[in-house]
Structures are given as structure tokens and as C-alpha cells.
Amino acid sequence: MTNDKPPLWRDSRFWNIAGQLTALFLAALVVTVLVSNLNRNLQQLGIQFGFDFLKQQASFDIGETLIAYKPTDTYSLALLVGLINALRVAITGIILTTIVGVLAGVARLSDNWLVRNISLVYVEIFRNTPLLLQLLFWYFAVFLGFPKADNKISLWGLIGLSQNGIELPWFTLSPEFSALLLGLTFYTGAFIAEIVRGGIGSVSKGQWEAARSLGLKPGLIMRLVIFPQALRVIIPPLTSQYLNLTKNSSLAIAIGYPDIYFVASTTFNQTGRAVEVMLLLMLTYLALSLTISLIMNAFNRTVQIKER
Amino acid sequence: MKKLALILGTSLILTITACGGNSGQTTTTNTGGTPVAQTTGNGVRTAGGDRFNTIKNRGQLICGVSGEVPGFSFVGTDGKYSGIDVDICRAVAAALFDNPDAVEFRNLNAKERFTALQTGEVDILSRNTTWTLSRATSVGLDFAPVVFYDGQAIMVRKSSGIKSLTDLKDKAICVQTGTTTEQNLADQMRKRNITYKPVVFEDVNITFATYAEGRCDAITADRSALVSRGTTLPKPEDNVILEEVISSEPLAPAVAKGDSKWGDTVKWVVYSLLKAEELGINSQNLGQFTNSTDPDVKRFLGTEGNLGEGLGLPNDFAAKVIKHVGNYGEIYDRNLGPKTKLNLARGQNQLWSKGGLLYSPPFR
Numbered sequence: 034m035t036n037d038k039p040p041l042w043r044d045s046r047f048w049n050i051a052g053q054l055t056a057l058f059l060a061a062l063v064v065t066v067l068v069s070n071l072n073r074n075l076q077q078l079g080i081q082f083g084f085d086f087l088k089q090q091a092s093f094d095i096g097e098t099l100i101a102y103k104p105t106d107t108y109s110l111a112l113l114v115g116l117i118n119a120l121r122v123a124i125t126g127i128i129l130t131t132i133v134g135v136l137a138g139v140a141r142l143s144d145n146w147l148v149r150n151i152s153l154v155y156v157e158i159f160r161n162t163p164l165l166l167q168l169l170f171w172y173f174a175v176f177l178g179f180p181k182a183d184n185k186i187s188l189w190g191l192i193g194l195s196q197n198g199i200e201l202p203w204f205t206l207s208p209e210f211s212a213l214l215l216g217l218t219f220y221t222g223a224f225i226a227e228i229v230r231g232g233i234g235s236v237s238k239g240q241w242e243a244a245r246s247l248g249l250k251p252g253l254i255m256r257l258v259i260f261p262q263a264l265r266v267i268i269p270p271l272t273s274q275y276l277n278l279t280k281n282s283s284l285a286i287a288i289g290y291p292d293i294y295f296v297a298s299t300t301f302n303q304t305g306r307a308v309e310v311m312l313l314l315m316l317t318y319l320a321l322s323l324t325i326s327l328i329m330n331a332f333n334r335t336v337q338i339k340e341r
Numbered sequence: 342m343k344k345l346a347l348i349l350g351t352s353l354i355l356t357i358t359a360c361g362g363n364s365g366q367t368t369t370t371n372t373g374g375t376p377v378a379q380t381t382g383n384g385v386r387t388a389g390g391d392r393f394n395t396i397k398n399r400g401q402l403i404c405g406v407s408g409e410v411p412g413f414s415f416v417g418t419d420g421k422y423s424g425i426d427v428d429i430c431r432a433v434a435a436a437l438f439d440n441p442d443a444v445e446f447r448n449l450n451a452k453e454r455f456t457a458l459q460t461g462e463v464d465i466l467s468r469n470t471t472w473t474l475s476r477a478t479s480v481g482l483d484f485a486p487v488v489f490y491d492g493q494a495i496m497v498r499k500s501s502g503i504k505s506l507t508d509l510k511d512k513a514i515c516v517q518t519g520t521t522t523e524q525n526l527a528d529q530m531r532k533r534n535i536t537y538k539p540v541v542f543e544d545v546n547i548t549f550a551t552y553a554e555g556r557c558d559a560i561t562a563d564r565s566a567l568v569s570r571g572t573t574l575p576k577p578e579d580n581v582i583l584e585e586v587i588s589s590e591p592l593a594p595a596v597a598k599g600d601s602k603w604g605d606t607v608k609w610v611v612y613s614l615l616k617a618e619e620l621g622i623n624s625q626n627l628g629q630f631t632n633s634t635d636p637d638v639k640r641f642l643g644t645e646g647n648l649g650e651g652l653g654l655p656n657d658f659a660a661k662v663i664k665h666v667g668n669y670g671e672i673y674d675r676n677l678g679p680k681t682k683l684n685l686a687r688g689q690n691q692l693w694s695k696g697g698l699l700y701s702p703p704f705r
Contacts, residue, residue, distance in 0.1 A: 074459070074460075078597060078598050078599055079478075079598055080480075086479075092524045092527055092528065093527050094523075094526070094527040094539045096539045096541060103531075173554065177554040177556050196554075196555055209540070287543070287544070288542075288547075289542045295518070298452055298543065299519060299523070302455075302518065303475070303519075303524070304475070304480070305455055305476070306479075307455075
């Protein structure tokens with residue numbers, strides 16, 4: 034009865050499982066070595082691992098806050114302020130960059146020579162220079178290049194531009210926030226433009242011809258026929274760009290915008306809790322990224338072809 | 342079929358338990374065992390002593406500096422480091438190797454500095470760092486004696502009409518993060534109930550550049566740093582430092598905690614700089630003291646007794662330090678004194694005998 038059964042060492046299922054177990058074992062070994070190494074080093078320096086420091090008084094001020102915060106509050110509240118600041122940049126950035134990216138992407142396919150080439154130049158410049166450089170450019174050359182608040186540039190009496198940032202009728206955006214937002218928007222927008230162009234290009238010529246033969250105008254063809262089909266190709270790489278924008282917002286530290294990475298850096302600096310703070314940061318960015326992915330995947334499912 | 346599943350299942354369970362048992366054991370032996378090994382291996386007092394030997398074997402000291410504050414540590418156009426912080430490292434190298442150039446300097450920013458020390462990337466941190474309680478405890482640093490007593494101040498443009506802290510109400514103030522400066526400012530403004538707008542940067546160059554661009558009405562840092570960096574502003578004469586000093590900032594070199602042997606070496610090298618000035622010994626007149634009959638001088642220069650041995654250094658380590666880098670006064674004059682651009686008065690950085698705060702415990 035057991036004659037037709039191969040011996041254990043010739044059974045591929047055995048080797049599959051054994052391979053996985055070995056991998057698991059090696060992973061556990063690496064983690065153990067790292068943790069014990071960390072433990073030993075911390076012990077040698079007399080440092081305790083723990084998150085108690087989050088309840089301590091932060092005693093530093095934060096320039097921009099959307100919720101009430103004062104230096105007597107705790108590190109955890111300071112970090113929350115930073116998280117909200119990061120979300121503020123990420124969310125407005127994602128909205129703006131989508132608009133910029135789609136417009137630039139569609140413009141690349143325009144029949145108008147000027148429009149097409151302006152878009153080309155924009156995409157190539159912003160895609161091929163480092164983001165950090167662009168942020169410093171926006172901050173120092175653009176926003177700090179504006180005149181002092183006393184003689185600000187006024188646009189249509191509505192928008193004021195000065196070293197204090199962008200003054201809108203309702204509120205003022207600091208130069209740090211504005212530089213970060215515009216930097217992220219135009220940088221990521223250039224990538225999105227290419228994704229949109231590729232997505233539109235992926236829709237077969239027959240769709241254009243069919244739409245035209247129905248007598249639709251070019252604008253309507255794009256809106257009703259081509260773009261919805263292109264979305265299927267666009268959304269997955271678009272998700273990656275949203276993730277990049279969110280993570281790149283941590284470069285805020287270079288131009289003084291107090292996002293979570295910035296506040297965490299200060300916290301780490303004052304408390305010396307490198308490991309704990311890094312863990313918190315990793316978890317935060319992981320949570321942000323997973324949330325974006327989740328939302329975008331849900332959206333992706335709604336635009337996919339439904340086979341009936 | 343069933344038999345195979347059984348074998349696989351059993352081996353799976355066995356391996357997992359073995360795995361679990363293994364890693365569990367490793368963890369316990371490591372976490373529980375390490376301190377024991379430390380005490381037995383290295384003796385109770387010298388938790389380590391390793392760093393000293395590591396440096397000796399390497400033949401070179403690795404010293405973390407800022408590299409961006411003229412007078413303290415700065416890389417000149419010729420690529421050479423200079424400054425009081427730099428000279429402290431040179432002094433330690435002179436004591437260890439009889440060679441002040443056996444130092445490799447590493448530029449560290451305010452955020453990197455403590456990790457670099459904790460992880461052993463640098464042997465000593467000599468980077469205008471303020472000695473604070475939390476840094477000496479939870480951050481895990483051992484501070485050597487203070488080499489410069491500083492205080493935090495505020496610089497403004499003369500044209501702004503700002504004369505005191507109260508004039509800073511609702512003004513933007515540029516600050517560097519990761520420094521005690523940021524907290525002191527918050528403290529002072531809270532105490533006086535003044536609202537202000539901190540504009541905070543990680544990089545010292547960007548902090549000063551932003552102030553220079555006019556984004557901030559004021560900039561705050563240690564007084565010495567303001568004087569030092571102020572000279573690099575586009576129009577230094579247009580700026581003024583407010584009289585008010587809002588904190589005390591004792592700047593001291595530091596080493597990683599838990600290695601008292603290495604910590605002692607650094608401490609006593611710094612003391613030897615002070616002691617030499619107190620005894621009137623400098624790099625120029627050192628030769629005249631070799632035949633001195635003063636027992637204090639003889640012990641200090643190692644011609645009598647064996648004080649150096651206790652540190653694992655040659656008995657004449659102090660003489661070597663003075664020969665190569667001079668005493669504290671010489672170091673100060675060379676980097677911060679009236680002949681330099683900074684021209685900082687000695688003030689509280691004078692010897693105790695001359696009304697200052699500097700004092701060395703006895704060399705005996």
C-alpha cells in the first residue's frame with residue numbers, strides 16, 4: 034500500500050515546508066541577535082527601553098499648530114500636533130498634485146504645440162531634479178524672495194504674497210508650509226503626468242474613432258470615453274505616487290515645517306530615545322501608507338471592468 | 342497519504358517547538374547573562390576600559406565635532422580644523438600618542454551627535470554641547486569638565502528697533518532644533534508671558550540663512566555661537582546681540598557612559614590644561630619647568646610620582662599635552678581671544694584665581 038509513496042526526502046511538499054521553516058528560523062535568529070545586541074548596548078549605557086517619556090513635558094514650542102498646544106504639554110501631544118501637520122500637507126498635497134498631474138498629463142497629448150511643450154518642459158525639469166533641492170528652491174528663492182510683510186505683493190486684492198507666506202482672506206499659509214506643499218505638489222505632479230499620459234495612451238485607437246464617429250467633441254471624448262478607461266491603468270501607479278508624496282513630506286525638516294518627522298526628531302534629540310522614536314515613526318508612516326493603499330484599492334475596484 | 346501528513350505534522354511541531362525553545366533560551370542568556378559577563382569579565386569598577394584600548398590599538402582618536410562654528414570647530418579653506426573644541430581633541434591625542442594630529446574629525450549635526458557617541462562611531466564628542474542632567478542620565482553621556490561657560494542670547498537687526506525680550510512679542514524667531522536653545526527660549530517666553538513664533542530648523546546654516554533672508558526678526562543661540570556665526574552674515578555690522586542672557590550653557594566634551602577609564606582620561610586631560618595655566622606653564626616656557634623643585638609642578642609634569650599610570654598614560658602626559666597644544670589660556674587666545682575675529686572676553690572663562698569659574702582638582 035505504501036509502495037507507491039515516495040520517501041520523505043523526495044517529497045516536494047516536505048521540502049517546501051522545510052524551506053519555509055528554515056526561513057522562519059533564520060528570521061527569528063536575526064531578530065533575536067538584533068534585539069539582544071540592542072539590549073546589551075542600552076544596558077551598557079544605562080538606558081532603559083520604554084515609552085514613559087511620552088508622558089513627560091515637551092518644553093519646546095511648535096511654530097504651527099492646528100490644535101491647542103503649549104510647551105507645558107506632553108511629548109505625545111507634540112507628536113500629535115506633528116502628525117496633524119503632516120496630514121495637512123499630505124492631504125492637500127494629494128488633492129493638488131492630482132489636479133496638476135492630470136492637467137499636465139492631458140496637456141502632453143494636446144494638439145496645441147505650446148501647451149504640449151510647456152508640459153513637456155515642466156515634467157522633465159521636475160522629474161529630473163532632487164526633491165530636496167526643489168524644496169530649498171521654493172523656500173529660499175521663491176518665498177523668502179518675496180518682500181517684507183509691510184509691502185506685500187497683492188494679487189487682485191485677494192491673495193497677499195510676502196515673507197510671511199501666502200495670505201488668503203481667511204487665513205495665512207506660512208512660507209514653510211507653502212514651500213513644502215508646492216514643492217511636493219509639483220514634484221509628484223510631474224510623475225503623475227507621465228502616469229496619466231501612459232494611461233491615456235493605453236486606450237486603444239478604436240475607442241477614439243468610435244467616439245468621434247458618434248459625433249462627440251474632443252473634450253467630451255476625453256471625459257466620457259477615454260479617461261474612464263485609462264483610470265484602470267492609472268490608479269495602481271497613482272497609489273504609489275500618493276505614498277511617495279506622503280513619505281516625502283518628511284523632508285519638511287529641511288525647511289522648518291514642523292511635521293511629525295520634525296517633532297519626532299526634536300523629541301529624540303531631547304530624550305535620547307532613538308530606538309523608541311524610530312519605532313513610533315515607522316509605525317506612523319506604515320499606518321499612513323496602509324490607509325492610503327486601502328482607500329486607493331477600494332477606489333480601484335470601483336473602476337475596474339465588471340465582468341458579467 | 343495520512344502517514345506522510347502525520348510525519349510532516351510532527352516534524353513541523355517539533356521544529357517549531359525547537360525553534361521557540363532555542364530563541365527563548367538565547368534571549369534569556371543574552372539579556373540575563375550580559376551584565377554578569379560584564380562584571381566578571383571586566384571587574385566591577387571599570388565597566389569596559391575597552392574604549393581606551395581600542396583607541397590605543399587604532400593609533401588614532403576619532404573625535405565628533407560640529408565643524409561649523411568658527412572659534413569652536415571649523416574647517417578652514419585649507420581643510421584644516423581649528424577651534425577650542427578641536428584643540429581639546431588634539432590635547433587628548435597628545436596625551437595618548439604624543440601626537441596632536443592623531444585625530445580623525447567627524448562633523449556631526451545636533452541630531453547625530455549623541456547617537457554617534459552611543460554607538461561608538463566617535464570616541465569623544467567635543468562639539469559645543471551643553472551639560473544637562475537628562476543628557477548625563479537618560480541620554481547616556483559622561484561629561485568631562487566644562488571647557489567653555491556660555492549663555493544663550495538673542496540677535497536682532499539694528500534696524501528692527503528691538504531692544505529687549507519684551508519687544509519680541511509676536512515676532513518670528515529662528516532657532517536650531519535639537520539644542521537646549523529651543524527649550525530655553527520656550528521657558529523664558531513662557532515665564533514672561535510673551536507669545537512668539539518659533540521658526541525651527543535642523544541645520545545651523547539654514548537657520549542663519551533664513552534669518553539673513555529676513556524671514557525671522559530675531560535669531561537665538563549660544564552667545565558665542567551668535568558672535569561666531571554673526572561674522573559670517575552678509576552684513577555683520579547690521580546686527581546686534583541683545584544684552585539679556587537667558588540661560589547658562591556650560592559646554593563640555595562628553596564620552597559614552599559606562600566606561601570610566603576612558604572618561605577619566607578625557608577629564609584629566611582637560612584638567613591638565615587648566616592646571617597648566619594655573620601653574621603658569623605654557624608651550625613656550627615648558628622647558629624651564631623641567632628642573633623645577635616645586636613638588637606640585639613636578640607631580641604635574643611627571644618628573645616625580647606616577648600620576649599618569651593611574652590613567653594608563655605616561656607619567657608626563659600633561660607635559661606632552663602642553664608641549665603640543667599649550668595650556669587653556671593659550672587655546673582660548675588662539676581661537677576666541679582678542680587677536681581673533683571673535684574677540685570674546687574671557688569673562689567667566691577665566692581661572693578661579695582670576696575671578697572666573699575654571700578650576701582643576703589637585704594633581705596628587
